[in-house]
Amino acid sequence: MTLPSWTDEKYGTMKRAALWLVSVVGEGNVFTKEDIKDAFPGVSQADRRVRDLRDYGWRIDTHREDLSLGQHEQRFVAQGTPVWEPGRATKSGTAITQTQRRDVLAKDGHLCRSCGIAPGEVYAGTFETAQLDIARRMVKQPGGGAKVELLAECNRCRVGGRGHSIDLEEFMSAVARLGSLQQSMLAGWVAQDKREFGAVERLWAEYRTLPEESRAKVQEFLAPRNS
Template sequence: MKRAALWLVQIVGEGNTFTKNQLREAFPDVSQIDRRMRDLRDFGWKIDTNREDIGLEAHEQRFTQRGASVWEPGKGSRDRITTITSSQRHEVLMRDGHKCRSCGIGPGEKYAGTDITSQLDVARRVVRLPDGRRETQVVIECNRCRVGNRELVVDLRQVLAQIAKLPAIEKRMLSAWIEQDGRTFSAVEEVWAAYRTLPADAREHVRDALA
């Protein structure tokens, strides 16, 4: 993994593309070099495939952003969660209902307005616990959300503090949503969500219609 990081920095260069064959030719003595390269994502490195960058071919990847200097002492050590086995991945998928926990899309479903289909996988998320400690936990996310949330740190103390401020009726409502692991939206909420996505000229038509 450390050798792959140095190869990206010294040979490929940030912002440039490389192919799977180039990677394997650079490390003929390393088995599963593709996996070693993917491990860098756990240390803040952004390496895009055609799932994240539709301009790339299937055999191409882009070194988008450098992360931690993993070749330096102490910077390449892992958190408590390291490799996820296939059985563990299956358990997490079952636990999270085979849905992306961020956007709710299922495996193989198309994103709205596109022909791009989702792919679900295990994502690592840093959680700040109520006692102040940080812990890496796992969650199911789609390829889009996994990229966007890579640097996210969840502050559980803040979430609990917000809950404590809710009036009793809203706490009961929240409890029901949590129990169902979902909520339904009213017609006006769905229209509002659609309105927020409209360009400025289209929003003016909506204002005129309401007036």
């Protein structure tokens, strides 16, 4: 089926922007706000209309989701609903409001729920500071069904966690299989919403990030101590 022309003004800015992404930018390619301005000269808030496409299942990444992108770059990753077709402009999700954002950040202690880093804190071994945003997580509910729940995640964890879901009933079953001492320990961590990791655990986590050659050297160093 032949696509309508993205220059046809009868479609409105958002639909034209969708057609421009498909026809001109192409999936997997990078564009900037300046590219949008050049494509839609004199059109107010054309970049916002591009962002609106995310509510229709379009995946458009910024530097928050793709660390290889510059501050002003975006990547057209995948097309969503063909909004230019009659009756197809149905949103696949609801935009997160500022009130929801504030509530989620407050409930999550203004910390990334995946790694625990705070906004503005520097990632270990880098000069990069963390930014917090709101992520959606698909949660399978006990008794069936699933719903999207919101949580705070940093820019790094959002990239790695995209598409992640959790089965809450399976999680509860795993907790039930723990011994009473382990359940009591877990309950304490849950109550405090905090856990201090010991030196051995921190070293294990860091070991897991090492390249194969370095892991081999650590294994060689520890071998006599494990014999």
